[in-house]
Amino acid sequence: MTFEEFVEARLQALLRYAVMLAGDPHTAQDLVQETMIRAQLKWRQIAAADMPERYVKRMLTNVYFDLHRGSWLRRVVLRGVDLEATMEPRAVGDHADGLAERDQMWVWLGRLPRQQRAALVLRYYEGLTDGEIAEVLGRPVGTVRSWISRALATLRAQVGPALTKGAAP
């Protein structure tokens, strides 16, 4: 598969995955752009891999983990202005449609440590097995399971009180 063909076929899927990780379309687009630039530079190696898409997904996940230290973040911040002009209306519009209540969950997800969130996305959005998640994250299965269980515990602690509060009045 050539790089062009890969972009043609998988760019949208990668954008979806990036949105689930980052939580917002702007960061997602920057994640994908940065990942694909890196992917193009080492394309021969990726094309030779068993599953090129998983390889690229792993790269994207690493770019996401590096969000706070990578130098590319500065470029993202600088570019933020023109992106907002083209993309903000749609995102805000969807948000404002009375979803605020239910999307408290989205907010809680956003507060999780990045590694825990990535593990959740891979399990509950991408539907991967723990072994596959471990492969994408480049960590042992045990570590991945403990991230997931910690993330679930955190979320349960937040959902619990919220549900009771919602039921009381």
Place this chain on the structure above:
Amino acid sequence: MDQLLRDTFARHENLVPIAPPGLHAAILTGARRRRARRRWAWTGLFTGVIVAVALLAVPVAPRPDGTRPQAAASSAPIHLLLVGIDRAGDEPPAQVRADSLVLVHIDPGARAAYAIVVPPDFPLDLPGLGPQRADGAYLVGGYKPAAEAISRLAGVRLDGGAVVDLAAMESITDAAGGLDLCVERRVQSRHLAYDDNGNLGEPGPGRAPVVYEPGCHHFDSREAVDYLRISAGSGDQRAVRAYLAALAAAASDPARLPALLTAAGQGLELHLGAGALGSLTGLAHALRAVDPQRVTAIRLPTGVPPGDGLYAALQTGRVGEWLAAHPQYKV
């Protein structure tokens, strides 16, 4: 909880933007720019290694008759050409592209050296071979035509030159007894792997790629150069500086230095004229006056007028003044 999470993710699919056409273009432009940056990183690496080795050679290398070399009597500028190639192992020279051409201008009076970096796509008029991209010049004609083309372009006589490849760097590093390097981020090697018996070799099926874990470790020569190659390839200059510092530290050990010098002499493909610059010791001698803090990298001006005054400055030995007036060419 499981279902709640699945629903939450599914609900937010509407946040996913349709890939804008600009994204594809941005990826391609970005990749092109980054490739160019990797070349600069490589260039800096080769320049640093050879300057470091040559400088280190100075204090202890005695002449065959046992006397120590005297400081250069003349203060005329010295010009050297460095060719850096990303060649591993024993590939024949005819198969490789020169990743970088660097014209080094040494100003003994000011104790300064300037490394003038020729861009990879710069057209060079090779004698007898016609115009070529700078990064293909070594591939097409070897060292000599490239040196002549550079010499004619800048209007200066070259006092010597050297070709540096990965094998040369490995043998220098090997002579230093390996190096202690600190890794900041986990990296997996593309060029080295362990087989079942734990021996280092080329990557292949059933072999575990070498992984550089964060922290400070001792690297053998192959690992050190490999790590450096990966870091320089991703534009990470810190690793390059760390490598040079470790090499300098190893060379400050009197027990290791002789081996290091021998390795440098054998590993580098030297093209030195007769006279004072006829050997590595002579080259080191010539570089003796240079203060390591005063080595500056310069981008070769490619616009109009040709050289933007740099060539005249090279000929008259006034590169320092020229650079002060043209700071935009500083790398």
